[in-house]
Amino acid sequence: MNDMRQIERAVDMKQTKITARGVQVYYGDNHAIKDVSVEIADKTVTAFIGPSGCGKSTFLRCLNRMNDTISICRVEGDILIDNEDIYDPRVDPVQLRAKVGMVFQKPNPFPKSIYDNVAYGPKIHGLARNKAELDEIVEKALRRGAIWDEVKDRLNAPGTGLSGGQQQRLCIARAVATEPEVLLMDEPCSALDPIATAQVEELIDELRQSYSVVIVTHSMQQAARVSQKTAFFHLGNLVEYGETGEIFTNPEDPRTESYITGRIG
Amino acid sequence: MTDQTASQPSSKHGSLLAVDARTKKRNAAETRFKAYGIGALLIGLFFLVTLLTAIVSNGSTAFSQTYISLDVTLNAEKLDPNGTGDRDEIAKVTTLGYTQIIAEAVANTMAANEIESPLPAGALPLMVSASAAAQIRDTVLADPSLVGQTVTFNVLASSRVDGYLKGRVTRESLARDRNLGPPHLDIVDQMLDAGVVEKRWNLAFITGADASESRPEQAGIGVSMLGSFFMMLVVLFLSLPIGVAASIYLEEFAPQNKFTDFIEVNISNLAAVPSIVFGILGLAIFIQIMHLPQSAPLVGGLVLTLMTLPTIIISTRASLKSVPPSIRDAALGVGASKMQSVFHHVLPLAMPGILTGTIIGLAQALGETAPLLLIGMVGFIASNYPDGLASGFLDPNSAMPAQIYEWAKRADPAYYERAWGGIIVLLVFLMTMNIIAILLRRRFERRW
Numbered sequence: 001m002n003d004m005r006q007i008e009r010a011v012d013m014k015q016t017k018i019t020a021r022g023v024q025v026y027y028g029d030n031h032a033i034k035d036v037s038v039e040i041a042d043k044t045v046t047a048f049i050g051p052s053g054c055g056k057s058t059f060l061r062c063l064n065r066m067n068d069t070i071s072i073c074r075v076e077g078d079i080l081i082d083n084e085d086i087y088d089p090r091v092d093p094v095q096l097r098a099k100v101g102m103v104f105q106k107p108n109p110f111p112k113s114i115y116d117n118v119a120y121g122p123k124i125h126g127l128a129r130n131k132a133e134l135d136e137i138v139e140k141a142l143r144r145g146a147i148w149d150e151v152k153d154r155l156n157a158p159g160t161g162l163s164g165g166q167q168q169r170l171c172i173a174r175a176v177a178t179e180p181e182v183l184l185m186d187e188p189c190s191a192l193d194p195i196a197t198a199q200v201e202e203l204i205d206e207l208r209q210s211y212s213v214v215i216v217t218h219s220m221q222q223a224a225r226v227s228q229k230t231a232f233f234h235l236g237n238l239v240e241y242g243e244t245g246e247i248f249t250n251p252e253d254p255r256t257e258s259y260i261t262g263r264i265g
Numbered sequence: 266m267t268d269q270t271a272s273q274p275s276s277k278h279g280s281l282l283a284v285d286a287r288t289k290k291r292n293a294a295e296t297r298f299k300a301y302g303i304g305a306l307l308i309g310l311f312f313l314v315t316l317l318t319a320i321v322s323n324g325s326t327a328f329s330q331t332y333i334s335l336d337v338t339l340n341a342e343k344l345d346p347n348g349t350g351d352r353d354e355i356a357k358v359t360t361l362g363y364t365q366i367i368a369e370a371v372a373n374t375m376a377a378n379e380i381e382s383p384l385p386a387g388a389l390p391l392m393v394s395a396s397a398a399a400q401i402r403d404t405v406l407a408d409p410s411l412v413g414q415t416v417t418f419n420v421l422a423s424s425r426v427d428g429y430l431k432g433r434v435t436r437e438s439l440a441r442d443r444n445l446g447p448p449h450l451d452i453v454d455q456m457l458d459a460g461v462v463e464k465r466w467n468l469a470f471i472t473g474a475d476a477s478e479s480r481p482e483q484a485g486i487g488v489s490m491l492g493s494f495f496m497m498l499v500v501l502f503l504s505l506p507i508g509v510a511a512s513i514y515l516e517e518f519a520p521q522n523k524f525t526d527f528i529e530v531n532i533s534n535l536a537a538v539p540s541i542v543f544g545i546l547g548l549a550i551f552i553q554i555m556h557l558p559q560s561a562p563l564v565g566g567l568v569l570t571l572m573t574l575p576t577i578i579i580s581t582r583a584s585l586k587s588v589p590p591s592i593r594d595a596a597l598g599v600g601a602s603k604m605q606s607v608f609h610h611v612l613p614l615a616m617p618g619i620l621t622g623t624i625i626g627l628a629q630a631l632g633e634t635a636p637l638l639l640i641g642m643v644g645f646i647a648s649n650y651p652d653g654l655a656s657g658f659l660d661p662n663s664a665m666p667a668q669i670y671e672w673a674k675r676a677d678p679a680y681y682e683r684a685w686g687g688i689i690v691l692l693v694f695l696m697t698m699n700i701i702a703i704l705l706r707r708r709f710e711r712r713w
Contacts, residue, residue: 066597071521098600108591110610120609121599171595178599 014041017182017212018063023077025058025067032058034236035077040229045204045213047227047244049220051259054233056216060184063214064100065093081182098125101180105187107167109159109174114151117159117170118142121178137177145173146203165196172203176211183207185215189222201226220260224248232256320688326431327686330467330482331422333393333456336377337370337401341413344405352409360398364390367397370418375452378459382452391444392453394421396476396483422462424482424679426453430464433678470686474648475668481679484672486687488646492562492662493631493694495651496642499566499658500573500630505623507570508577515578516585517607536575543572544636552640560644560661565637569630576629580622584615617709624702628695634666643667665691 018040025033033055040046048056058067065086067073079086086096098121109117118138121127128134138155142148147169151162159170168188175183185204189197204226207213217223223230224244231241232253240247240256251257279285284292341348343362345355371389375382382389390397397420404418405411421427425445428434436447456462473485519525547568551557557564588611596606637643644661651657663671669687672680 064598066594069593069597094600094602097597101600102594102598104591104594104598106591108589108595110592110595111614120596120601124599124601124605124609174595174599 014044016040017042017081018214019078019080019083020059020062021078021080023059023062023075023079025055025062025076026074027070028072032236033062036233036238038231038238038241040212040214042212043208043210044229045208045215045227046229046231047223048214048216048231048233049218049223049259050233050239052218055236056231056233057186059233060186060214060216063182063184064097064102066097066102068093098178099180100182100184101175101178103168103171103175103183103185103188106191107164107171109162109167109170111158111160113156114142114159114162114170115155118174118177121174125178127179141173141177142170144176144207145169146199146206147173163196165192165199168192168196168200169203172200172207176207181211183211183213185213187216187218190218197222220248232259234259320685320692323682324685324687324689327470327682327689328467329431329464330469331427331430331462331464332419333371333374333422333426333462335367335370335374335393335397335418335420335461336415337366337418338373338415339401339405339412340366340369345409345412350409350412352406355409355412356406358402360402363398363401366401367393367420374461375456378456378461380452380455380459382448384448384452388449389452392423392426392449394423394482395480396421421482422453424480424677425449426462427464427482428679429453430457430462431682433682470683471690474646474650475663475671476647478675478677481675481677481683484680484683486665486668486683486690488650489663489665489668490690491651491657492565492642492644492646493664495562495657495662496566496569496664497627497631499563500569500627501623503566503570504573504577504626508574508623509581509619511574512578512581512585513607513612516582517611518603532575532578536579539635540572540633541635541639543568544639546571547636548639558659558661560641560663561659562642562662562664563658564640565642565664566658568636568640569633572633572636573626573630576626577619577623580625581615581619584618584622585611587618588614617706620705620709621702624698624705628698628702631698632666632691632695634664634670637664637667638670643671645671665694 016039018038020036020038020040023033023036024031036055036059048060050056061067062075062079063081063086067075075087081096081100085091110120112120115138118141119128119134122134122137128137139148139152142151147166150166151157151170159167162170168191172183172185172188188204189200192200201222204213204215208228215223215226227244229242230244230247232239232247232251232255234255240251240253242252247256248260251260343366344358345351347354367390368386371393372386375389397418400420401418404416422430423445425434425439425442426449429450430453434445434450436450439445439447439450453462469483469487470485471490472487473483474488475485476483515525515529547564551564551567552559557567592610592614593606596610597603601609642662642664644663646662651660651662665687669684669691672684672687
């Protein structure tokens with residue numbers, strides 16, 4: 001591995017952003033997540049890896065309560081963001097999702113203009129007082145999404161008319177437009193070609209400056225490239241969690257090693 | 266040599282140049298199936314063409330009508346014996362008092378065109394519609410100064426004369442007719458030559474009111490068209506909001522449990538309930554319990570709303586379902602509430618489907634007859650248009666399909682062409698609505 005990367009990844013003790021304690025998730029009778037406890041640091045990219053169906057996406061969706069939309073899903077245990085239990089009955093999931101943004105597996109821009117795609121979040125949260133402020137927010141978000149230069153001349157063109165990679169960056173811009181503190185990404189590059197993937201990965205690395213980024217990925221190379229910390233899930237259990245370099249070079253658990261070396265998965 | 270290569274298989278599959286028995290059989294089956302399909306299509310097409318030809322050939326004659334142009338001398342001695350010129354005084358003469366005037370007018374017109382007839386003067390007005398007296402009287406009452414003058418009127422010919430011009434009535438068919446005889450037709454022939462009798466485009470059929478059994482030449486579908494219009498307004502303004510709200514709740518908000526399952530099954534069942542059942546339900550609830558007026562478009566609209574609701578709910582739910590869940594996720598992901606995600610994103614995308622379903626539901630309701638018979642939406646409205654929008658909903662009225670049914674029931678063969686003509690009008694409306702539905706779907710269809 002690249003030495004420069006290793007140094008960059010060196011652990012500086014960052015503040016804990018998300019704490020999960022004894023999280024259990026059930027889909028009806030199916031026990032999908034079994035007693036997962038994890039601490040996710042601020043201003044860090046944390047990768048969830050593991051074979052298909054291991055529960056990594058399910059756990060990610062617990063962090064902004066997207067699982068609420070599935071009626072048979074039941075979550076137990078505590079998930080704290082900034083020491084506040086997000087499953088507390090007083091918490092409105094809508095407010096939570098403004099704080100914890102999400103980017104999905106398949107790019108899913110609204111079938112509206114590029115501008116409206118980004119402006120929608122700030123509009124419903126009342127982040128802009130007038131058109132000028134909104135324009136500013138949209139530009140800032142599109143710059144953050146590293147797509148501004150490509151779309152600045154056609155902000156009124158439909159977002160669905162962009163290429164796959166551009167659409168995904170637009171979705172990232174849409175997610176950061178609401179000024180979240182945590183950004184969840186559910187396999188953001190699985191529908192993209194290698195060039196677009198590289199662009200998005202570069203973007204993720206930049207986003208680390210401002211957000212706590214949690215990314216689910218099938219690609220171990222991607223996890224190794226973008227993340228500082230990695231969690232390995234297997235059959236609903238959190239098998240191993242630690243420094244990315246550590247996990248990939250010197251895993252403690254034999255299951256992690258088997259997965260990384262390609263024997264399970 | 267070439268024969269040999271073809272017959273000698275080079276592999277275990279045999280030569281590709283020769284079709285084996287099994288493949289032949291499969292190909293034959295495919296050809297047969299295609300033939301069945303084309304056959305079925307042709308049969309369907311044949312019936313469609315037959316139907317349309319029958320409708321057009323039988324109904325198109327309803328759009329023209331025979332008129333007689335009469336020089337009517339408005340005899341002052343009869344209409345205004347005291348010479349007052351006062352409208353109220355003239356109004357005392359009923360339509361019966363005009364019979365003599367019309368008889369004289371026919372005789373005068375014949376004399377002016379040198380037409381001679383063995384018929385007594387009293388038998389001549391039979392060629393003119395019974396509506397002529399009212400038409401002349403109304404003109405006189407509108408302008409009493411006409412009394413004493415000779416005015417040219419274009420009056421409707423009687424339905425027999427009209428039928429003669431359209432080929433429906435012949436001298437043989439009139440042999441036992443009490444009203445008109447072959448001598449009348451001789452007069453009509455000569456009047457036709459003189460240009461006094463003329464067949465013209467008949468706007469009154471589209472705008473007019475129904476008429477009594479004895480004067481089919483006067484009947485039109487206009488008033489029942491208004492009845493249908495008012496009913497459709499009720500259906501649209503009730504079933505669209507109720508149906509869409511119910512579908513959104515069921516599709517997006519309702520918890521998945523036994524109760525909602527039960528409701529869903531019942532909505533599907535309701536869509537298949539015979540419409541006459543809705544009619545009897547409407548009769549029981551709206552008229553017998555709620556005491557709403559009979560024959561009113563309001564009640565008709567309410568009944569048709571009940572009937573249309575399942576159609577609208579089913580099509581709305583289907584179009585809501587067809588919006589990809591990723592759009593909902595995207596909206597929720599940026600912190601939109603459930604309601605915002607539905608109203609800002611899902612509903613606009615589902616709108617073309619919802620509108621199409623609504624228009625198709627309305628078209629279905631427009632052509633519905635059975636439930637209207639039960640709530641009395643077959644009013645005989647011979648003249649009055651509703652006074653205004655409010656009374657339009659409550660005044661007794663008929664509806665287009667009910668009017669067609671009424672005409673088809675009547676004995677006079679002249680009503681036969683009117684029933685077909687009514688069908689043409691109704692079909693034009695239905696086709697227009699369906700075309701609008703198709704255009705809407707084309708216009709707003711989005712891909713993602």
